[in-house]
Amino acid sequence: MARPGRRHTGTRRTASPKRRRVHASEDVLSVLARAVREVQAAVESRHVTPAVRTKFQAVALVVREEHARVQGRQTGSQASRAERLKRLDGIATILAKTAVRDPRLLALLAEDAVVSDAARSLKRDMLRAAGIDPAPEEIAPPEPAAASAGTDRRVVPQSVVSRQLANPFLAPDFSPARPSQVGSRRLAGWELLNPLLRSFERAEGGASACMDLPAPARLRVPGNRELMPHQAQLVAAAAAGHRTFLLADEPGLGKTAQALLAAQVANAYPLLVVVPSVVKTNWVREAGLWTPNRAATAVHGNGDTVDGFADIVVVNYEVLDRHVGWFGEFGFRGMVVDEAHFIKNKSSQRSQHVLELSKRIRSCTSRPLLMALTGTPLINDIEDFLAIWQFLGWIDETEPLAELMGSLEKTGLTPADPGFYAAARTCVIDLGIVRRRKVDVAADIPARRTADLPVELDEKVGRSIRAAERDLARRLVSRYETALANRRSGGAVDGSGIDHDLVRKVATWEQKDASTTGTGENVFSMMRRIGQAKAGLAADYAAQLARSAGKVVFFAKHIDVMDAAEEVFARQGIRFSSIRGDQTPASRQKNIDAFVNDPEVAIAVCSLTAAGVGLNLQVASNLVLAELSWTDAEQTQAIDRSHRIGQTVPVTAWRIIAAQTIDSKIAALIDSKAGLAARALDGSDENVWSSADVQHEALVALLTDALSAAS
Known part of the structure; x- marks a missing residue:
């Protein structure tokens, strides 16, 4: 009985003596070219049978071996070797492009792919048809043990496959690695890890x-x-x-x-x-x-x-x-x-x-x-x-x-x-x-610095927040277009055709309506939702800091964000103090004293408004700002709970920013306005911008971006 896949190759050993007398490498190229065209046709017709996969793997094996053989040859001209390598690379490229269309074929290109007995047999037949006596093969290694649960999840991203297509059959050009061990003399026989x-x-x-x-x-x-x-x-x-x-x-x-x-x-x-x-x-x-x-x-x-x-x-x-x-x-x-x-x-x-x-x-x-x-x-x-x-x-x-x-x-x-x-x-x-x-x-x-830490929100929550941001932008654009159509006198229009005076008016109207009527999602409510979504991520980072750097102050604006963070700390076995606005003075002071004096209390969970002023928390040099302040002054006040007279080490405030949301726009606005204020006031820390100013500027930026994208 014919071996699997053999009858489809067109490379039976009945080839004429004249064919076998032709130069071996040319016959190999002819055999490979014919076989790869058959595989390509089968894939294009979506008729990829086990025999086709066997042929695909056999061709890949021969290409690899022939490529290495031609590269290692010392006979023949350099031009002839280059030409054969070029033709082999052409066949390899066709195989690689074909494999992308069928994941089962792609897996056969991996260096650790298991070579079937049928593919080994077909490879030998292809070599014999080209007039080459195959070398005796070593006994195939045993099949690997069943994959672990983790292996079942392994993937290869498509872009990585694309990178491999540039040279799909050659491993990366690794340099020789140095030996991992040398023989010891004096210390031979000694157990050394424990003494180290x-x-x-x-x-x-x-x-x-x-x-x-x-x-x-x-x-x-x-x-x-x-x-x-x-x-x-x-x-x-x-x-x-x-x-x-x-x-x-x-x-x-x-x-x-x-x-x-x-x-x-x-x-x-x-x-x-x-x-x-x-x-x-x-x-x-x-x-x-x-x-x-x-x-x-x-x-x-x-x-x-x-x-x-x-x-x-x-x-x-x-x-x-x-x-x-x-x-x-x-x-x-x-x-x-x-x-x-x-x-x-x-x-x-x-x-x-x-x-x-x-x-x-x-x-x-x-x-x-x-x-x-x-x-x-x-x-x-x-x-x-x-x-x-x-x-x-x-x-x-x-x-x-x-x-x-x-x-x-x-x-x-x-x-x-x-x-x-x-x-x-x-x-x-x-x-x-x-x-x-x-x-x-x-x-x-610097004695004090603020470091932004961008985080990716949970996929579902992130999509919802970005959708709400788009809805707000559409509402602003609609309001702008209506006002533009109804106005009698024109405003200042730049090269993009945007009337920036009108943009600022629309932002003012939106701000006013958002505070008095339920017009849908607004900047304030979106920032609260983002704060809730960041709560767990911010708490995780605060926990890491507490383990590695000592006491940490965790600031949030809203009670639900503080609650979520405290749940994370409790699950991780981290002791914390809670400093909130609804506490009695005695309870509040008790929690402050616990954080300052008890070495086992690692984190102070603080309300940004209730604990942002009047406290001395210099026992900590790391702060986590889970939610953005609306002003730089409010943020600075919070940081100054640790960065104050008597602090002996530099203070770092880690500001958690939700990537690809309006959160990053607000952060940039706060920073830019703080920088302007600092320059205007000749180095003063006082911030002349109010929270309403930042909210207004956020709406202006959102509307301007939407209009620019539509133009």
């Missing part, structure tokens, strides 16, 4: 856990931005060739910028960045600010919107399991893990995926850039170090790897020697631990 951990528990005199860093690098940063000296030092270390960092600076010291610029000077592209979901959007935004010449993309869900050609790929832990397959084949030359304490539990899926990707990158790339970013690498105990060290390639499951082992050997000590622990700690630190506190670099940074 204990070396940090035995640190004496509060010695800084920070490697020696070079002088600050002189680096041109886009947009007239300046690096702080401590940031520039780490970038200089990367420029000098250092490639692994546990960057444990306290929050607010610019770890994101340091990582992005380190990747730039190390040319560690493509770069994979794994982050918590709450900061994913912000990472893409920061990449655009610090390295605008490098395209950045975020992976959402199944990656339908990912840019497969981007230099920087940002993914959150929650969806990493879906993409770990193609990540491992993408050719990343650098990897950054933000909030690296998230991987401390090595039995968790997120930790296993991160460690798997790190191992893959280290095995395929010479000296990749690996960075673990966390303000607190230790959450529960000293063993939390292990997963981070393993990600960085300093250790494996049982012992130190080559670089660390070599350093330990050079000490001439063993764990039985008194000086081993101090020397071992230094060996680990020198591999790339970088830790700076705010108090240590206070002269390098």
Whole structure:
């Protein structure tokens, strides 16, 4: 009986002796061209049978092997080899374009695709038909074990497939990787991981856990931005060739910028960045600010919107399991893990995926850039170090790897020697631990800063809010067009045909009507809805800060947002104080005292209006503004609860912004008006803009944008 798929190839071994005497590579090309046309015709007619898939895989196998054979030939002219490679690439391109139309065929192109016995047999027949005696094949490896539940969810985004089409049959051009281990001598037989951990528990005199860093690098940063000296030092270390960092600076010291610029000077592209979901959007935004010449993309869900050609790929832990397959084949030359304490539990899926990707990158790339970013690498105990060290390639499951082992050997000590622990700690630190506190670099940074953190709202809620924003814009446009048609005298019209005087009048009418009649969604109600939608995300970020940086003040305008945040903290086992306007003075003071004096109370949940003035909360240097203020003055007052006389460390206010909504417009307006006021008042902090002014300007901006889009 004929083997499966054989009768359809048109390449039976009954080919004439004359055909077999033709040059083998030409016959191979003829056989491949005929077979690929048959596959293409079957796909176009939507008649993709198992035999067609077998033929597709057999053709792919022969193309790969013939491509490698021609490249490795030393005989024949360079021109003839180039011509054959060109024809092979043409066949490969047809296969790739055909595969895009059928996911089952696309899967057969993967490097780890299981090769069926039928495809192996057909490949041998195709080679024989071309006059080539196939080499004896090794016994096929056993079928892989049943896929885990996580593997079942894995996807390959279409844009990544498009990237692969440029050269679909060749793996990325990885440089040779350095050996992972070297043989030890003095320390052979010693258990070393536990002594290494204990070396940090035995640190004496509060010695800084920070490697020696070079002088600050002189680096041109886009947009007239300046690096702080401590940031520039780490970038200089990367420029000098250092490639692994546990960057444990306290929050607010610019770890994101340091990582992005380190990747730039190390040319560690493509770069994979794994982050918590709450900061994913912000990472893409920061990449655009610090390295605008490098395209950045975020992976959402199944990656339908990912840019497969981007230099920087940002993914959150929650969806990493879906993409770990193609990540491992993408050719990343650098990897950054933000909030690296998230991987401390090595039995968790997120930790296993991160460690798997790190191992893959280290095995395929010479000296990749690996960075673990966390303000607190230790959450529960000293063993939390292990997963981070393993990600960085300093250790494996049982012992130190080559670089660390070599350093330990050079000490001439063993764990039985008194000086081993101090020397071992230094060996680990020198591999790339970088830790700076705010108090240590206070002269390098502003005493107070506001940092915007864009977040993506829940898909359903986000769609609803954006739909309400469009409805408001349509109502404003309709009102503008009616007024334009009824007016008698013209106003000032710019080149776009927009009467800006009338735009401002319409905004005033809308403001007045919104406060007296139920005309539908208005700016005020939309901002409240956005605040409710951000509540959980803002609370999650505040919880992260509390774990890594100590006490945090959480500000919100509305009671329901405070309630939602407190539910998040309660679920996560974080103690908090609640400071609200409806409390008695005694109750209010009791909660303030608990936050200030009790080290176990990590977060103060404060009403922006009730707690925004008159309180001293300088025990905290990090604040989270879950909802926007309507004025910069109100926002500044809230920040000043911590940033005040007696505060010994710089204060950072993290302003949570809902991306792709009017929230970002309001934030920009508040900032622009505050800047104008500051310049007008010669440096005064007083804000001359009222909340009504900002609401009015938001309506003006919304209507102007809608009119511009329609013109």
